[in-house]
Amino acid sequence: MQILGKVLRKFREELGISQEKLAAMTGLHRTYVGSVERGERNPSFQSINCLLGSLSKSWSDLGNALDIEIKK
Amino acid sequence: MQILGKVLRKFREELGISQEKLAAMTGLHRTYVGSVERGERNPSFQSINCLLGSLSKSWSDLGNALDIEIKK
Numbered sequence: 014m015q016i017l018g019k020v021l022r023k024f025r026e027e028l029g030i031s032q033e034k035l036a037a038m039t040g041l042h043r044t045y046v047g048s049v050e051r052g053e054r055n056p057s058f059q060s061i062n063c064l065l066g067s068l069s070k071s072w073s074d075l076g077n078a079l080d081i082e083i084k085k
Numbered sequence: 086m087q088i089l090g091k092v093l094r095k096f097r098e099e100l101g102i103s104q105e106k107l108a109a110m111t112g113l114h115r116t117y118v119g120s121v122e123r124g125e126r127n128p129s130f131q132s133i134n135c136l137l138g139s140l141s142k143s144w145s146d147l148g149n150a151l152d153i154e155i156k157k
Contacts, residue, residue: 017130055129058089072155076148083144 015052017061020078022050024068038067087124089133092150094122096140110139 025035032050036043041060048054049064056064065075097107104122108115113132120126121136128136137147 014130055131057127057129058086058133059127061130072148072151073145074148076144076146079144 014055016079016082017056018050018052020075020082021064021068023078024065024070024074025050028068035064035067039063086127088151088154089128090122090124092147092154093136093140095150096137096142096146097122100140107136107139111135 025032030038032046033043035041036046039046041063045054046064049056049060061075062072065072097104102110104118105115107113108118111118113135117126118136121128121132133147134144137144
């Protein structure tokens with residue numbers, strides 16, 4: 014969950030948008046987005062899918078980024 | 086969720102193991118594994134991670150397979 018949060022935060026920062034903006038785009042709550050990025054939540058497939066859509070990232074982008082972080 | 090289920094079922098069938106066997110390997114319930122494969126469940130990041138580990142698949146493998154199915 015720490016690694017997922019780190020990758021999702023990196024994707025968001027690359028886009029240059031705030032947690033508030035991402036939350037508004039996804040319809041998720043800002044505090045929820047923050048807790049996912051801090052690795053405090055275990056988000057569902059649909060929540061991750063929703064975040065990826067708003068971040069303009071594919072599941073391959075996520076998978077590749079997770080594997081790179083896991084190997085570190 | 087339908088696509089996730091389809092991909093996870095494909096991974097399991099490639100390994101030639103039953104839902105029962107996969108359930109025993111992961112510690113998840115057999116009926117839970119079945120419902121995920123039928124797209125009836127919205128599994129969490131940790132549940133998916135657990136299934137991938139037992140299926141000897143990486144997050145990249147999952148991401149690539151999901152994107153292929155999404156594009157179909």
